[in-house]
Amino acid sequence: MPENARIMTMSHPSPQPLVVALAYDGLCTFEFGVAVEIFGLPRPELGERWYRFAVAAVDEGELRATGGIRIMTDGGLDLLNSADIIIIPGWRGVDTAVPEALCQALAAAHARGCRVMSICSGVFVLAASGLLNGRRATTHWRYTPVLRERFPAITVLEDALYYDEGTILTSAGSAAGIDLCLHVVQQDYGTEVANTVARRLVVQPHRDGSQTQHLARPVARPRESKQLGQVFDFLHLNLSGNHTVALLAAKAGMSPRTFLRRFEEATGTTPARWILSERLLRAKDFLAHSTLHIETIAGQTGFGSAASLRHHFRQQFSETPMAYRKRCFAAERQA
Numbered sequence: 001m002p003e004n005a006r007i008m009t010m011s012h013p014s015p016q017p018l019v020v021a022l023a024y025d026g027l028c029t030f031e032f033g034v035a036v037e038i039f040g041l042p043r044p045e046l047g048e049r050w051y052r053f054a055v056a057a058v059d060e061g062e063l064r065a066t067g068g069i070r071i072m073t074d075g076g077l078d079l080l081n082s083a084d085i086i087i088i089p090g091w092r093g094v095d096t097a098v099p100e101a102l103c104q105a106l107a108a109a110h111a112r113g114c115r116v117m118s119i120c121s122g123v124f125v126l127a128a129s130g131l132l133n134g135r136r137a138t139t140h141w142r143y144t145p146v147l148r149e150r151f152p153a154i155t156v157l158e159d160a161l162y163y164d165e166g167t168i169l170t171s172a173g174s175a176a177g178i179d180l181c182l183h184v185v186q187q188d189y190g191t192e193v194a195n196t197v198a199r200r201l202v203v204q205p206h207r208d209g210s211q212t213q214h215l216a217r218p219v220a221r222p223r224e225s226k227q228l229g230q231v232f233d234f235l236h237l238n239l240s241g242n243h244t245v246a247l248l249a250a251k252a253g254m255s256p257r258t259f260l261r262r263f264e265e266a267t268g269t270t271p272a273r274w275i276l277s278e279r280l281l282r283a284k285d286f287l288a289h290s291t292l293h294i295e296t297i298a299g300q301t302g303f304g305s306a307a308s309l310r311h312h313f314r315q316q317f318s319e320t321p322m323a324y325r326k327r328c329f330a331a332e333r334q335a
Contacts, residue, residue, distance in 0.1 A: 017084035017188070019051045022102075022125075023073050024058040027065035028090030030174045031119040035087045038181040038197060046193055054079050058102055077105040085115045085184065088122030089177070094146055098128035107131060110167060117169035117184070119177035127151045131168055138163045140173040191285045195236065227252040228266055239279055240302040245271060275302070280316055283309060287321055288328040294321055 019039040021032060040053035057063060057073040065071055080086055086109055091098070106129045110116050118126050123139040124147065126132050133153040138144075138160040148156040157163055162171035162180035171180035178201065186194035231252050235243065248271060249259035260270070267274050279301045286297045294306045303309040313321045 016049055016052050018054065018082055019085045019087065020054050020056050020079050020083035021087040021089055022058050023055050023063055023065075023071045024092060025061075025063050026092035027063060027069075027071055028092075028120070028174075029065045029067055029069060031089035031122065031177055032065070034119065034174070034177045034181060035089050037201065038178070038185065039085075039087070043197070043200075046189070046196065051085075054083075056080060056083075058099065077101060080105045080109045080114075083109060083114050085117065088116070088118040088125045090119055090174075091121045091124050094121055094124050094143055098125050103129035113167065115167050115169065115184075117171070117180060119171050119180065120173050123147060123170050126168065126170065127154060132170075135165050135168055136163050137165070137168075137170040138172050139170060186281065186285075190289055191281050227254065228262060231263075235275060235278065239275070239282055240300055242302075243271070243275060276312065277316075279303060280312060283313065283321065284317075284324065287325040297321075 019035070021035040021039075023032065036053070039051045043050050054074040055071070056079040057071075057076050060076075063071040063073065086106065102125065106116055106126070110131055116126065116131065118139075120140050121143060123132070123137055123143070126137070127147065127150070132151065136155040136157055137147075138157040139147055141159065144156050144158055147154065160172065161176040162169065162183060164183065169180060169184070171177045182194050182198055185197055231248055234251060235248075245256050245260060248263075249256040252259050252262075254262065263271050263274070269277075283297055283301045283303070286292055286300070290297075292300075294309065298304060298306045298309040301309070303312065310321060313319075313324070317324065319327075
């Protein structure tokens with residue numbers, strides 16, 4: 001059995017979970033396209049247990065999207081009754097009322113265990129449904145003051161790419177929706193599969209949700225883009241190694257100063273923090289999908305010792321590695 005297929009079998013929450021994306025008159029095409037690209041395209045290279053995908057109409061009649069596009073759907077809000085994941089790809093306006101029928105359908109779906117996620121202004125739909133009361137959420141930085149003022153029961157995160165509340169997930173601006181969707185793929189299928197999807201999209205494998213939205217990122221120069229891509233590939237294959245800025249800069253063919261500047265422009269963080277984040281994700285993957293001893297996982301992910309892994313894991317995720325493993329195994333048994 002191919003490795004990807006093995007990973008999916010081990011971590012899959014249910015056979016071919018159904019992802020339902022909402023469509024409405026005035027649909028935000030970029031956010032909707034992100035949902036389709038990541039969850040809606042067939043991916044035979046990843047095995048037969050990939051997501052199923054459907055589009056649910058919020059409104060009756062013809063649906064028009066920005067850019068002169070007309071939308072064909074697979075059904076109405078009744079599709080939410082069988083969804084495993086619901087995606088709200090933006091909303092037609094922060095001052096536009098959310099239909100009560102939609103709020104009730106989302107609440108009912110969430111009550112039975114469905115994951116519900118919003119991209120950008122889609123958070124206002126979740127807020128109107130009451131599902132975010134008492135929870136943390138994020139959205140595009142332009143909307144955070146409005147969200148906080150209108151929905152004081154929500155803890156609004158000022159500057160995060162996305163936030164995972166378990167069964168409620170929210171993302172910032174449009175491109176952050178890609179990061180959130182890849183995060184969900186990583187949860188369901190593991191890091192290797194998420195990185196495979198990212199490579200198909202030609203985006204960097206993962207940006208942690210806590211990274212800042214406010215990044216002044218110039219377009220990478222062609223030669224440097226290729227050089228940094230080689231560095232990322234090298235690091236993913238050698239996460240357990242000891243990587244200094246000088247060695248990575250030499251691999252990229254840059255001076256250490258230029259390398260640091262270009263790396264932060266591309267990722268929003270330093271090489272050390274990026275490597276730590278990737279090591280923690282790899283450790284989570286091992287914990288969730290293997291029975292390897294904690295010392296072995298620490299060695300294979302570059303932490304050196306179980307104590308070091310426990311320290312960084314607790315600091316980043318507010319729980320111990322073993323608590324995370326138990327939670328993952330318990331969820332798998334329930335599925």
